[in-house]
Amino acid sequence: MTGLLRRAPANDHWYAAGLHTTQTLVDALRDGAARHPQSMMIFDSETHPASAPLIEIHRRGARLAGAFARLGLRRGDVIACQVPNWLEGAIVYHAAISLGLVMVPVVHIYGPVEVGYILRQSGARALVMPDRWRSIDYLERFSAVGDCPDLEHVITIGERMAPGGVTLAALEALDADPPAPPALHADDVCMVIYTSGTTSAPKGVQHTHNTLLAEMRALADADAGAPDAVHLSPFPAGHMGGVLLLGRAFLSGRTSILVDSWNTERVARVIRERGVSWLGATPFFLSSLLADVRDTGVPMPSLDEIHLGGAGVPPELVLAAEAAGWRAFRSYGSTEHPTVTVSAVSDPVEVRAYTDGVAFGANRLRIVDDDGRDLPPGTPGEVVTLGPELFVGYTDAALNAEAFLDGGWFRTGDIGTLDDGGHLTIVDRKKDIIIRGGENISSTEVEGVLLRHPAIVEAAVTAMPDPLYGERVCAFVIVEPGRELSLGDLVEHFVAVGVAKHKTPERLEIVTELPRTAAGKVRKADLRARLRAPAPVPADAGQGGRDSQRAGR
Template sequence: MAAVPGSLIGAILETEARAPGTPLVVASDGQPSHTTLAEVVAAGRRMGTRLSDSGVAKGDVVAAMLPNWREWLVVAVAAAQSGAVLLPIVTIYGATELGFILRQSGAKWLFTPERFRGVDFAALIGTCGDLPALRHHVTVGPEFDRLETEGMIADAVPCDPQDMALLVYTSGTTAAPKGVMHSATGLLAELASMRALRARGKQEVVLSPWPPGHVAGALAMYRFLCDAVPLVLMDHWDAAVAAGLIETHRVTTSSGTPFHLSGTIAAAGTEGRDLSSLEQYLVGAAPVPASLVERCRAQGLAVYHCYGSSEHPTVTSGVVDDPVEKQLHTEGRPTPGTMLRFVDDAGVDVASGEEGEICTRGPDLFLGYLDPVLNDAAFLPGGWFRTGDIGRLDAEGYLHITDRKKDIIIRGGENISSKEVEAVLLTHPAIADAAAVAAPDDRMGEIVRACVVLKPGATLDFEGLRTHFAAAGIAKQKTPERLTIVTELPRNATGKVLKHMLRLAG
């Protein structure tokens, strides 16, 4: 049976038939390996056939807690082949987040490394508690090899392109991660939008530093699978390695946070690397210093911003031909098919050009949250998604972000929920009251600062706080990197903590 038009597997097969030799380079521990789109697709289809033979049915969830490896792509093809929903999970998650995600999603299969960056994944899963839906945990090794190499390839399981195909989790502003559902239709619309914005008459070569557990990293992978864009991957960040990969593979396009970009430029200078092939760099997920953009432009590198989220991956984007002032100080203009509204707290449109909460609608908008309870607060009538960010459009249609309504900290592109950090702080026996806020950091953009009120007679030092967070089983990146002890937290008349005052005092 032929793949359903508009499905992920249909797009993958059409792309593989057109450009089977599209190259993939994966740098792990600084040692690049090479393969092609045809090899990845064949391996994924064999694995997908084995998944179907083992009882995976259309709509079942298959999780990949894998780094930027070839194996992630194989699992993505296998999920599309078998009609399953792919659930990418970032490898930094501890038992608390991982257990919640596996239980809520009902994932039946989980693919992980055996060990990666010091983590024993079998041991980690053993500390996640009861996982009633999970049937198989496969580590990269002999069993993975068998699934991708043995047996014949059957016809792909037909799927409705409007059904959920990808499930990603974001911490957002709540203590528990939120499951964000995307359809094949939405994902392919996002890829088409990027194709229209980035097309410059020659073949791109993309370097992606984004972990594929995030939507930005997953989309880089799908550009390789569905658009035949040559891809260079890094399984962990090393600025010197990135500069070397750009030089060796003549990378034309990359993306990242200011941390990634500034590190690459600095490393190229130190290592004597040639970055002349790099023509454009898309910066998102963190505030971008204008000085960094100006420095890049002086080297002939066009740097521009974008704005999006796990729910709506690319809402606005700059392009290389934008005026310098717009590249420096805006998030670009709406992507093809995307519409914006700006509303007040009551959901009423503000006057044109005034600041309001940004609401979006477009072909790549998510289907909704896996927990339907979250959808009521997330949408206005008519399917408008409330981003929680404050902004305005200027006279030329460029977006300016002026504030964040969401209470999040963006550390090196990673969204960290203040509420989640605060929940862990308040379990410490010495802490009576606590708030987590963003603190500026030259390297990461923002880091977590804990502002705490101690119980009478109690003491707390930074090492004690780090030990407490390590025992809580959450990602290390969420551990506060600054500690401020205060006598009381500033609050308004209704008792809400005035976090802007804490940020100013930091």
């Protein structure tokens, strides 16, 4: 992989503090399986349920690593995995790490446009995916990804195969001997996760064994006081939250439940029947569970801690959870730096509801102005972070120059304030990103798709607040004179282009002009403010002016 940053002073500090070590993920997963052999991972699914103890996942992963080696995959090769939260996906992750491959998790709902880009940009030699899941025919989608010159092996979960491909079951049936442990360094890149950025193309975020283990160890340490806790996560395996739970389970030994799709009634039943005590969630998931308790009148007495992240969290949601007897708390992080801040469940509810907590573990953060100078408490500025969990650079080295300050501090692009107690509160975003239900969406990418529609002259895309998903996509467009455009037209257009469904605008604002700076840039802050304000009903409604259309999904 390329684009690595060698933050030597910081790395030396993490090693001296014992936060980076010579241990690799191979070592950690092997040792975790030995310490917690019968701890269970449960994969809840309406169509593909499974469960296995950690020792079984370890053994099957080791044998699958041997089968991968028979395919010719070697240390440093890239393998992409677009699999929902299934047992097979966990085994593939384990196998890839065991062989020293670079793992590229891909969100399972991504369409051929995103998947094709990721495969080409990462140089993946192998791809693992289902043949079908729910309404998605992955083989049909794969036929539309375009040429991927480095891709040699397409491995499917199911009975159907891609042309020249092989099934995962056939590889497991080889019962190959586990390969010899690869000669790895803990600072080797072992995972690249693609996240939407301010440009139309996803950014490849590179993590090493050390950066991921620093995060997983800190999370496992937080679990130490609750040995019987049962964790549930709805975050997909292609998301950093899903990746972390897969590793965290081996370090902590806690029972872990992963769901492949969100069905509130089903998840609520799982929580009640299995005694789930800890939940990782976005606002959408928590809102859904609160509605279930309200509508059914059936409590969830085991549920205690709810770790909220992945999207802006309304304070009212934390207060509602408190009223239901659940201790919800906000956190702040990203694919680049997974958990920067977090509140403690012991904090007063006002702290948990109205701030994003204090620096987590050994992480550090500052609030700076546009010139990188520190700002006093209470003054909004850009959040910059540093810590042992911080990624080591993008695969596109050109992105790194603007992403870091001197000393290796990461420029998050988010605007926040710090109070005198060190509590962070995110108040706005410099980066042009929409976070819908925990998934990053590039406004630039959506704008590019909009401008391919023949009726659209100009387009600006921004986030609109939403109580369930945190944010949704709103498109402000100027249309060709005499042309008409509806939200339904946009839905059809995005389906035809082939981008993931969640990037489709859910609100359309037809305007006659866009607010701009003196330099001609669209003032996105003005558009976001317009969405936060109550919409007045114009006197000439229906006779021109601004037209607003919404869709709920």
